[in-house]
Amino acid sequence: MNASDDTDASYLDGNAMGGPLAELFAPDLTAAMIICANCGNEKPLAAHPVYPDAPAMVVRCPGCTSVVMRYVSDQRGVRFEMTGVRLLTIAERSDQPA
């Protein structure tokens, strides 16, 4: 793709949250299912758009675009906010195809 047809290439996806969240949680969370507290949409974290260039890494709902998580690691330490998550489910096995 060329820059000319990038409507919004400034975001990544929840795969990029795997490393940062490994600072806080032992299991991998990229395959975890997340239910949005705002709209009830359920998707794996990896399928959420992630905006890495805000002051925090901001994870948004792929359904309603509301903020589901924010993560910052800086001189003050690691801060993680997830009030936008109603339920997070880690499957017993996450290596199976969807």
Add this chain to the structure above:
Amino acid sequence: MRPPDWPGHVAGQHVDVRLTAPDGYTAQRSYSIASPPEQPEVDLIVERLDDGEVSPYLTDELRTGDQIELRGPIGGFFIWPEHSDTPVQLIAGGSGVVPFVAMLSHHQETDSPVPVRLLYSVRTDADVIARDELRPRNGVDVVLTFTRDVPAGWDGPRGRIDRDKLVGHTVSPDQRPAIMICGSTPFVEAVTRELVALGHPVDRIKTERYGGMGDGS
């Protein structure tokens, strides 16, 4: 690389590389692991971005024996579907092919019976990554499409991945393939949209977007 205490990885995982300047400024990027789990050394393939903060150091400055700060292996979502009972369709744009290099090597090392196809969009012949690992073989179909300069004598597909190329060179929806797409954000969005339009259920499609702006595929 030979990371100490490496726990082993699965094909498709990535690592985070962190560089710290003398003044304390840090920059961090994610890179997919290119080597299969069966290989003791961990290989990364890094595309140099002229305006990048990390890749020019890794490609120009880093020397054998140097140490870098790594976090990983990371990821339990965008990984090879080890026990798939349907064909696997991989679709790559540019350096998005790197996790698939690990998957195809793993597929070969384990004599996997799972049929796999790769459709790989790349700018020019000189941009093709890991040519040896991407050779078609029994059970593995690899199709390249060149988006900028087409090599002399090439009679295969050319131009970006569009609906016609997906119909002609990927596993059809009736076979319910497990689909994995990796590339720049616009690439992933465009290919996903076309696959869904062709009738692939969205829950059969796994995607990984990378932030390397300026990739031509």
